Amino acid sequence: MPWPAITLFIAAACSVACEEVVNDGEPYLHVMARPSVFNVGERRAIFCQGRNLKDEINWYSPSGVVVKERSSLNSRMYVERKVEEGGVLVPLIFHELKIADSGKWTCKSGEYNETIEIIVGSKVKIVNRTENKIGEEGKSIKMDCEAKGHPMPVVQWYRNQRPINAEKSKNKYVIKKKGDLYTLEIKDLSYEDIGDYICKVTQKALSHYLDKTITLSVKHAPILRTYETVETYAIFNETKNITCSAFAFPPPIYEWLRTKESYDYSIPEDDIIFTDKDGTYSVLSLRVRSEEDLGQYKCKVSNNKGSKTVIFDVSLGNKPPPPDSVVLLKANGSALVFNVTCSECILQKEEEGVSPAPENLTVIGFQFQLTPASEGYPEPDWDAALEIFSLDxxxxxxxxxxxxxxTTTFHARVRSLNIAGYSDWTAIKPNPSTTAHAVRTLATAFLLVLTLFATWYY
Structure with missing residues (x-):
């Protein structure tokens, strides 16, 4: 830095740091700064002011060495002296602070001295703050978090936002430190270990915080979302959708089998089988035409880590009775509320659960279907219907x-539902309509604004 620039630098710093001192003739020496924390590479000037002193003012390093004035061999750290009215100003100048500069620095003149402690820190930097890792079921995996900085950072590992206590989980987690590398080891991996692991790095002295997120996936055998044996009920001449669901990594492959005379026959994957692309579930659309279609069906779920099988025992269940009548209780701009009567239905009670008797299955809910009514077209177009609303x-x-x-009038119908299937539809008459409530509310608010404006204006 050129000398004029240095002078301006000192003057600017002094304009902030310097204190006005009344010159009453008494010896005076004062470091015009408080203990501070700086970052590596910063430029700083720490001022020492004195007056009426016999001896020269000098700065001493933490090791007790006198800091010299600037020279060609001494340009990073040096002192300057500036005589002011009523005293002397001696700044200790750092052109590029280093960690080694941390410590207690003393300004001294004869028997007068004052010390300031400074800490020079290096903030931790993490290059890759997000990372994906894949582990194997039953094996271990290590996750690294490099945290190089000064003062030494505090590092804490978290799983799904909760701190990991390795001491309480020695058989599961091991945390090690080697130099600046902090490693979390997870033993005996399973699907339960899937999730986000966060390495949180804190340097309190520097008011610095940083983290790294590692998303862990685990290759594991399929885990079923249902029991391994499921009692299933169907209705003659109705389609029964049987759903087999599991999660696995890699994604599982589904195979449907039909058991006859203790032998399993593979069911071709044609129109009656639909499997989700991501392997979350597979559906067998079973059409029960006779007792020959009843019996045992199997869903085999597998990947290269293992396999699981779900057995569906399909029995004949009763078709639920349809609702007797439906009354519209109220309507607003976005919903219709109906009262449903079904005199022949045995409704499921929450405390009793679903009736296991195939000939007397309880009704577990109702399904509503609505399609907008068009003027001049008295018959409903159910192909253009809205989604089916299923309610418990x-x-x-x-x-x-x-x-x-x-503000829409609908053709509407409802049917009852049990675990075997659906009843026939019951038409809802007269055609229900939603109101223009939302529109009226907006119009009312607009008119209110106009009224207030007119009152104010006139």
């Missing part, structure tokens, strides 16, 4: 259907 049995027999478009 309620204690008060009222069912809110929505969200729906406002």
């Amino acid at each position: 049995v309620t204690e008060d027999s009222s069912y809110a259907v929505g969200p729906l478009p406002n």
Whole structure:
């Protein structure tokens, strides 16, 4: 830095740091700064002011060495002297602070002295703050977090936002430190270890915080989302969708089998089988035409880590009775609320669960279907219907259907549901309509604004 620039640098710093001192003739020496924390590479000037002193003012390093004035061999750290009215100003100048500069620095003149402690820190930097790792079921995996900095950072590992206590989980987690490398080891991996692991790095003295997130996936055998044996009920001449669901990594492959005379026959994957692309589930659409279609079906779920099989025992169940009548209780701009009566239905009670008797299965809910009514077309177009709304049995027999478009008249129908299938549809008459509530509310608010404006204006 050129000498004029240095002078301006000192003057600017002094304009902030210097204190006005009344010159009463008494010897005076003062370091015009407090203990401070700086970052590596910063430029700093620490001022020492004195007056009425017999001896020269000098700065001493933490090791007790006198800091010299600037020279060609001494340009990074040096002192300057500036005589002011009523005293002397001696700044200790660092052109590029280093960690080695940390310590207690003393300004001294004869028997007068004052010390300031400075800490020079290096903030931790993490190059790759996100990382993906894949482990193997039953094996171990190590995750690294490099945290190089000064003062030494505090590092804490978290799993799904909760701190990992390696001392309490010695058989599962091991945390080691080697130099600046902090390693988390997870033993005996399973699908339960899947998730985000976060290395949180804190340097309190530097008010610095940083973290690294490692997303862990584990290759594991399929885990079923259902029991391994499932009692399933169907209705003659109705389609019964049987769903087999599991999660695994790599994604599983599904195979459907039909058991006859103690032998398993593979079911071709044609129109009656639908498997989700990501392997989450597979559906067998079974059409029960006779007792020959009843019996045992198997779903085999497998990947290169293992396999699981679900057995579906398909029995004949009763078709639920349809609702007797449906009454519209109320309507608003986005929903319709109906009261459903089904005199022949045995409704499921939450405390009792589903009836296991195939000939007397309880009704577990109702399904509503609506399609907009078009003027001049009295017959409903069910192919253009909205989604089917499935609602569980309620204690008060009222069912809110929505969200729906406002100011719309619908053809509507409802059917009862048990675990075997559905009843016939019951038409809802007269055609229900949503209101223009939302529109009216907006219009009312607009008129209110106009009224207030007119009152103010006139």
